[in-house]
Amino acid sequence: MEMDEGLSGFCIKGSGKNNGSSGTKCGRWNPTTEQVRVLTELFRSGLRTPSTDQIQNISTQLSFYGKIESKNVFYWFQNHKARERQKRRKVSIDENDFISRDNLNNKISSSKRFFEVMEYQSDQRVIETLQLFPLNSFDENEQEKLRFHANECREASSFPYTINSPEMDLPPLDLRLSSL
Amino acid sequence: MEMDEGLSGFCIKGSGKNNGSSGTKCGRWNPTTEQVRVLTELFRSGLRTPSTDQIQNISTQLSFYGKIESKNVFYWFQNHKARERQKRRKVSIDENDFISRDNLNNKISSSKRFFEVMEYQSDQRVIETLQLFPLNSFDENEQEKLRFHANECREASSFPYTINSPEMDLPPLDLRLSSL
């Protein structure tokens, strides 16, 4: 395997993993559970795109829990934000083919996809919690709403899904690339 | 952590597996042989990085064979591509190694590695076959060559956010946003 440990990367993270997880090699930042916890909290408090100063501060504070650089914090937020959106995008597409976007009621006939949707909701719920300060990353929520359409137009070609969904009568199978 | 994604619902997949691949526990997607077959076919037809639409379509079509979400398709291609690359990298390294070592002493006689190389050359050769559409994922080989750069220096910070520091003698921990 690859037990090259003697390199300049140093690992921390030996912080007693209870569930015996990661072996933990280094070379890349491997956040402590505490670090992740804090970052997540900040994120859920509404912070999305921390300023340089904020990054510095967060990084400094988190260094208490283990090795960390500001770029790690930067990337973390970048990724977390991006993936939240990505996830949301994917799910809403997946869920599309039977929930006509708001169904007016929890009619949700087929429960098949139900769980997936639930999951995200619970993940998103508390965004408002700590919305009490001047973040300069203000109103992320607002901004996000505004930004909400620009993203969709990526491949304008593919919008068969949004509202209708009788397309579940898929022709048994035609997977020539052209048909995708 | 972010395990909100881990539970993708439940299992289906009872579709009689010949060689007993019908694991059928859940927690993670377990593709049907049919699903794998199709995915592989697409891959060999040249598809590497399907767009969101394509992912969606594929997913929908494959759902005919069993439960599947678009993220599964996404990951599948991600992984498949990565592993192909990985494999190739290893082999070419091995081969360099092999050549430089044995070249002087011997004519290429041992052959073990040859087959491996052959194998996916033949695997790649067919890329053009179905290249009749806008796949947007073209000729991975070329792209890969271009991409061949600084993958090494993980530590060197080419990072815009590094040059800042003076303040902050960290108070043990106060991460309320206001304090950032």
Add this chain to the structure above:
DNA sequence: ACAGTATGAATGAACG
């Protein structure tokens, strides 16, 4: 039952 492997999933890092 266990070691080794194949592969789904997650995520840090970075590119365009």
Add this chain to the structure above:
DNA sequence: CGTTCATTCATACTGT
């Protein structure tokens, strides 16, 4: 920012 790459974690699978 959205995407893509590399690496790692976790689990299903397979052979012994």
